[in-house]
Amino acid sequence: MPRGPRQLDGREVAQRLRAAMPDAVAGATDEWVEVAAPRVAEVLRWLHDDPALDAAQLSSLCSVDRYDRFELVYHLQSLDQNHLIVVKAVLDREQPSLPSVYGVYRGALLQEREVYDLMGIHFEGHPDLRRLFLWEGFPGHPLRKNFLQIAGHHPGLPRFPFEEPGKQAR
Amino acid sequence: MTAASEPYVLNIGPQHPSTHGVFRVRVVMDGERIRDIDMIVGYLHRSMEKLAEERTYTQNIPFTDRADYLAAMSGNLGYCLAVEQLAGVEVPERASYLRVIFAELQRIASHAMANGQLVSDAGAWQTPLLYMWREREKILDLFEMTCGARLTTNYMRIGGVAFDPPPEFFPAASALLDELPARIAEYTELLVDNEIFLARTRNVGVISAADAINASLAGPMLRGSGVPWDLRKAEPYCGYDRFDFAVPVGRAGDAYDRFMVRMEEVRQSVGIVRQALDGLPPGAHKTDIPLALRPEPGEAYARVEGPRGELGFYLVSDGGPAPYRFHIRAPSLINLTLLREMAVGASLPDAIVALGSIDIVVGEIDR
Numbered sequence: 001m002p003r004g005p006r007q008l009d010g011r012e013v014a015q016r017l018r019a020a021m022p023d024a025v026a027g028a029t030d031e032w033v034e035v036a037a038p039r040v041a042e043v044l045r046w047l048h049d050d051p052a053l054d055a056a057q058l059s060s061l062c063s064v065d066r067y068d069r070f071e072l073v074y075h076l077q078s079l080d081q082n083h084l085i086v087v088k089a090v091l092d093r094e095q096p097s098l099p100s101v102y103g104v105y106r107g108a109l110l111q112e113r114e115v116y117d118l119m120g121i122h123f124e125g126h127p128d129l130r131r132l133f134l135w136e137g138f139p140g141h142p143l144r145k146n147f148l149q150i151a152g153h154h155p156g157l158p159r160f161p162f163e164e165p166g167k168q169a170r
Numbered sequence: 171m172t173a174a175s176e177p178y179v180l181n182i183g184p185q186h187p188s189t190h191g192v193f194r195v196r197v198v199m200d201g202e203r204i205r206d207i208d209m210i211v212g213y214l215h216r217s218m219e220k221l222a223e224e225r226t227y228t229q230n231i232p233f234t235d236r237a238d239y240l241a242a243m244s245g246n247l248g249y250c251l252a253v254e255q256l257a258g259v260e261v262p263e264r265a266s267y268l269r270v271i272f273a274e275l276q277r278i279a280s281h282a283m284a285n286g287q288l289v290s291d292a293g294a295w296q297t298p299l300l301y302m303w304r305e306r307e308k309i310l311d312l313f314e315m316t317c318g319a320r321l322t323t324n325y326m327r328i329g330g331v332a333f334d335p336p337p338e339f340f341p342a343a344s345a346l347l348d349e350l351p352a353r354i355a356e357y358t359e360l361l362v363d364n365e366i367f368l369a370r371t372r373n374v375g376v377i378s379a380a381d382a383i384n385a386s387l388a389g390p391m392l393r394g395s396g397v398p399w400d401l402r403k404a405e406p407y408c409g410y411d412r413f414d415f416a417v418p419v420g421r422a423g424d425a426y427d428r429f430m431v432r433m434e435e436v437r438q439s440v441g442i443v444r445q446a447l448d449g450l451p452p453g454a455h456k457t458d459i460p461l462a463l464r465p466e467p468g469e470a471y472a473r474v475e476g477p478r479g480e481l482g483f484y485l486v487s488d489g490g491p492a493p494y495r496f497h498i499r500a501p502s503l504i505n506l507t508l509l510r511e512m513a514v515g516a517s518l519p520d521a522i523v524a525l526g527s528i529d530i531v532v533g534e535i536d537r
Contacts, residue, residue, distance in 0.1 A: 005405055005407075006404070006405055007471075031469070056383050056384075057383050057384070057386055058386050059386065059473070059480065059482065059499065060471070060482050060484060060497070060499040062484055062495075062497040062499075064486055064494075064495045065495075073484065075471055075482070075484070075499075079383065079397065079399050082404050082405075084471075086471070105384060105385075105386065106381070106384050106385040106386075106507060106508070107384065107385045107386025107387075107504060107507055108386075109385075109507050110503055110504060110506065110507055111386075111503075111504065114503070118219070132211065132212065133211060133212035133215040133536055134212060134215070135212070142217055142220050143219060143220055147220075
């Protein structure tokens with residue numbers, strides 16, 4: 001699948017992580033490394049401090065609702081080595097909670113609040129976990145796939161009138 | 171002897187000129203000093219990320235105009251790059267050049283606004299802002315003659331750009347490029363050595379390089395603190411490695427350095443636009459893609475160096491015609507991470523200057 005121009009192979013990162021923290025890695029593909037959700041702050045701390053991987057900056061933090069689970073996606077940027085590391089953590093949908101990475105990256109302060117607000121994921125140890133865009137008491141978390149879902153309605157679009165194989169629009 | 175004082179709460183915004191949009195801060199004051207500050211955002215929240223999940227990839231391009239409405243071209247570009255990475259779409263050479271031209275013109279327009287506003291916040295009421303808007307106005311005219319819109323341009327397309335610039339674009343653009351260096355020199359003369367401006371911006375809102383990196387700051391906020399990090403150099407999208415330009419950095423990490431970084435970036439952007447116009451190759455300005463593009467299931471994260479910093483788009487596809495997940499890594503929001511550190515202990519007018527030097531766009535904070 002498409003990998004960013006300077007994105008590290010997830011399996012390579014996983015190999016180095018396994019050497020340091022054998023039970024933290026849950027899987028890896030060529031794009032990302034998946035870690036056990038309760039260990040995510042430790043893993044990011046290790047990646048931040050390791051001189052070869054040098055994940056100095058949290059470029060982006062966001063979450064994806066996969067219907068049966070939540071995925072947290074961390075994009076970590078090394079400024080000295082100029083590479084991007086993608087770390088994922090999978091969460092149970094019933095009680096979504098994992099450690100905050102604010103202790104490693106202060107850049108997580110507002111991004112974790114955003115994820116909490118819009119997808120309802122709880123970050124343990126976050127110093128100021130409040131809703132960011134919506135007000136306290138807003139019912140539900142809008143970025144969840146089942147927010148206001150009408151029975152039988154699937155997000156996304158049906159087929160387009162001109163959408164036929166070999167026939168290009170415009 | 172000092173008089174006893176009681177802390178009191180002051181609300182700034184959501185409608186206030188110094189907050190640059192519908193942005194509200196709640197400040198706890200102790201006499202003249204700020205004891206605590208809390209930002210309240212969401213007044214412009216349009217839930218773009220949710221809405222995008224029900225629209226095709228092409229239909230989502232206008233959202234990226236309306237996120238950072240002062241740098242619509244950069245938003246268009248970042249999003250189109252992400253979709254192209256996701257779907258494996260090739261972009262013609264001419265389209266890449268046109269993208270660079272418009273993204274850099276947008277940077278000049280956006281920095282003119284940012285620096286003009288900062289000077290306005292520092293007390294030079296409106297005059298320098300309107301001076302800088304002369305050039306911004308001409309850039310918006312160039313946008314208008316190319317795509318019909320001035321702010322919400324909706325110009326870039328997946329696989330290229332929507333239109334080739336009309337013939338009258340090229341003389342107008344080169345006339346503007348000839349004029350800009352003299353204008354920048356004029357602003358430098360007006361402001362850079364102005365004692366009042368120096369007194370208002372030096373050592374205000376200081377951020378160290380280590381803090382800037384750790385707090386995910388980007389763009390002029392990061393470079394103003396002395397970190398030479400620019401995605402146009404680090405990850406040269408659109409063939410930025412073909413162009414010769416420098417990455418200006420500050421030293422002290424204060425509001426003045428951010429101002430100077432933006433000023434110098436305008437000068438560098440003039441050079442990039444000139445090189446791109448000179449080297450503009452002939453050929454197609456876009457590739458055709460299906461109306462309902464259905465990328466293979468997967469994900470992509472593409473970033474551009476927008477005027478406010480690293481503007482990222484994270485897209486997840488489930489194989490359908492609409493993105494399964496659409497996330498904007500918004501530099502305006504993330505650059506506010508250190509607002510408390512910048513403002514606590516400062517006086518209110520200094521905090522206004524510090525906030526102005528972040529250069530927020532509320533449309534992008536709230537999305």
